[in-house]
Amino acid sequence: MGSFGDTQPKLVYGDCGYVLDDVPHLTDYLLDLPTYPNPLQNNPSYAVTKQYFVHDDDTVVQKAVQHKDGERGIHFRRQGPRQKVYFEPDEVKACIVTCGGLCPGLNTVVREIVCGLDYMYGVKNILGIEGGYKGFYARNTINLTPKSVNHIHKRGGTVLGTSRGGHITSKIVDSIQDRGINQVYIIGGDGTQKGASLIYEEVRRRGLKVVVAGIPKTIDNDIPIIDKSFGFDTAVEEAQRAINSAHVEAESAENGIGLVKLMGRHSGFIAMYASLANRDVDCCLIPESPFYLEGPGGLFEFIERRLKDNGHMVLVIAEGVADTMDAIDPSGNKILKDAGLWMAERIKDHFAEPNKMNINLKYIDPTYMIRAIPANASDNIYCTLLAQSAVHGVMAGFTGFTVGPVNGRHCYIPFRHITEKQNKVVITDRMWARLLSSTNQPSFMKVRIPTAEDEEGKKRAVEENCKDDKRATEAMANGFLVGDLAG
Numbered sequence: 001m002g003s004f005g006d007t008q009p010k011l012v013y014g015d016c017g018y019v020l021d022d023v024p025h026l027t028d029y030l031l032d033l034p035t036y037p038n039p040l041q042n043n044p045s046y047a048v049t050k051q052y053f054v055h056d057d058d059t060v061v062q063k064a065v066q067h068k069d070g071e072r073g074i075h076f077r078r079q080g081p082r083q084k085v086y087f088e089p090d091e092v093k094a095c096i097v098t099c100g101g102l103c104p105g106l107n108t109v110v111r112e113i114v115c116g117l118d119y120m121y122g123v124k125n126i127l128g129i130e131g132g133y134k135g136f137y138a139r140n141t142i143n144l145t146p147k148s149v150n151h152i153h154k155r156g157g158t159v160l161g162t163s164r165g166g167h168i169t170s171k172i173v174d175s176i177q178d179r180g181i182n183q184v185y186i187i188g189g190d191g192t193q194k195g196a197s198l199i200y201e202e203v204r205r206r207g208l209k210v211v212v213a214g215i216p217k218t219i220d221n222d223i224p225i226i227d228k229s230f231g232f233d234t235a236v237e238e239a240q241r242a243i244n245s246a247h248v249e250a251e252s253a254e255n256g257i258g259l260v261k262l263m264g265r266h267s268g269f270i271a272m273y274a275s276l277a278n279r280d281v282d283c284c285l286i287p288e289s290p291f292y293l294e295g296p297g298g299l300f301e302f303i304e305r306r307l308k309d310n311g312h313m314v315l316v317i318a319e320g321v322a323d324t325m326d327a328i329d330p331s332g333n334k335i336l337k338d339a340g341l342w343m344a345e346r347i348k349d350h351f352a353e354p355n356k357m358n359i360n361l362k363y364i365d366p367t368y369m370i371r372a373i374p375a376n377a378s379d380n381i382y383c384t385l386l387a388q389s390a391v392h393g394v395m396a397g398f399t400g401f402t403v404g405p406v407n408g409r410h411c412y413i414p415f416r417h418i419t420e421k422q423n424k425v426v427i428t429d430r431m432w433a434r435l436l437s438s439t440n441q442p443s444f445m446k447v448r449i450p451t452a453e454d455e456e457g458k459k460r461a462v463e464e465n466c467k468d469d470k471r472a473t474e475a476m477a478n479g480f481l482v483g484d485l486a487g
């Protein structure tokens with residue numbers, strides 16, 4: 001095996017096209033650091049495990065589907081405790097910060113980092129940074145102990161508080177240095193992970209023995225590479241209550257329309273999964289899939305047909321479908337106009353026209369309700385694994401990484417994989433086809449039987465879709481679908 005690259009990327013090549021896309025380590029820029037035996041081997045709870053430590057050569061494949069003669073491809077370092085650690089318990093001063101929007105499970109991750117550090121590694125000195133990134137330089141810290149965080153996983157939100165904007169790298173690293181912090185745990189979405197990556201770069205530039213680990217958080221499930229983000233399942237489950245209410249309202253009225261808006265400004269995962277789980281949804285609209293309202297094959301025609309056939313219908317939309325901007329938030333994210341209100345108005349205006357049917361539209365907006373709740377059981381366990389995985393990696397001296405499951409196995413992922421693109425619903429994938437088949441809604445495109453050339457176009461569309469949904473849409477229109485949108 002040969003390896004190169006001191007900073008990023010840190011690639012290690014093996015046989016048959018094997019590539020380990022490794023994460024940085026303190027020893028990449030600090031030589032002769034002392035190591036210590038991992039205290040976990042004296043922990044009675046772990047005495048039952050077959051092996052205390054993961055093997056250093058254990059890696060996790062990025063793409064689970066492999067071909068017989070294909071290359072083995074990109075791998076990530078497997079998470080878990082290592083034989084040697086780079087910190088003595090008394091030497092550690094850890095801090096935890098939560099940034100960006102709320103997400104079920106934030107408190108669980110905070111709790112499990114604190115408990116993991118204390119119970120597994122004997123670390124007592126753990127600080128909470130209040131109010132997101134700006135808290136590093138604008139707020140006091142709070143001491144976190146297993147006792148103080150004992151019950152927080154039962155509450156929604158984050159006990160540390162959160163914010164958008166305020167990422168000033170130099171001031172944050174000054175604060176880390178001034179406070180003598182040497183482990184930084186950063187919980188947040190794509191923007192937060194970009195900020196974490198800058199903090200890592202600055203720490204490294206200053207040559208500090210400080211490790212920086214990211215724990216990915218986003219209700220929208222828009223973080224790439226990892227299987228899914230924590231809190232997503234909880235949000236999808238909570239969304240069922242809104243969809244069920246919309247269905248009850250719609251069913252009980254003459255020509256009832258239940259309209260539900262769910263979160264997802266760039267990615268329609270919540271809307272798609274909530275609709276797929278529910279089965280009472282007649283139509284689901286997401287930002288990745290183009291649609292139109294008027295004319296043959298359009299949404300209004302579809303609504304009319306469903307009302308005539310069934311007497312009611314349920315429409316679920318993601319907040320990003322209208323894609324009209326009000327302003328930007330302090331982090332630079334677009335603040336979108338309310339897509340639900342926009343859609344409700346358009347539908348009402350359409351049916352108010354002469355000779356159209358009388359409708360009864362009820363709009364339900366559970367936006368913040370689905371993210372302000374505590375994590376469900378499976379998300380709580382998922383959060384525990386993420387937190388412990390981060391703690392093991394940090395104690396082993398890895399830095400500049402995000403934790404997360406890839407094909408079901410938790411691993412350490414270099415920041416750039418998480419920050420360079422957003423995860424989106426790929427509308428040429430089977431999951432979207434499953435949704436279309438469950439709702440029987442129009443695809444808003446005319447489809448013809450695919451040819452070999454079309455398959456090529458389809459492949460291109462999938463690749464493009466990962467970068468930019470609009471370009472994917474164009475690629476699809478030029479590829480395996482007839483170019484014209486119906487109507």
Ligand SMILES: Nc1ncnc2c1ncn2[C@@H]1O[C@H](COP(=O)(O)OP(=O)(O)OP(=O)(O)O)[C@@H](O)[C@H]1O
Nearest residue numbers: 100101164165167188189190191192194195218331
């Ligand atoms: N490109 C960037 N570079 C440095 N810091 C950033 C960058 N983008 C965002 N941040 C910082 O990260 C924090 C959170 O960002 P943001 O508000 O975009 O939420 P997020 O982490 O993407 O989570 P979510 O979108 O799920 O709510 C903010 O403090 C913001 O200033």
Ligand SMILES: O=P(O)(O)OC[C@H]1O[C@](O)(CO)[C@@H](O)[C@@H]1O
Nearest residue numbers: 101102219220263264265329371
């Ligand atoms: O109103 P806030 O707190 O900025 O959050 C809204 C945004 O946060 C998210 O939940 C996560 O990015 C988006 O779906 C939503 O647009």
Ligand SMILES: [Mg+2]
Nearest residue numbers: 100189190191
């Ligand atoms: Mg974000």
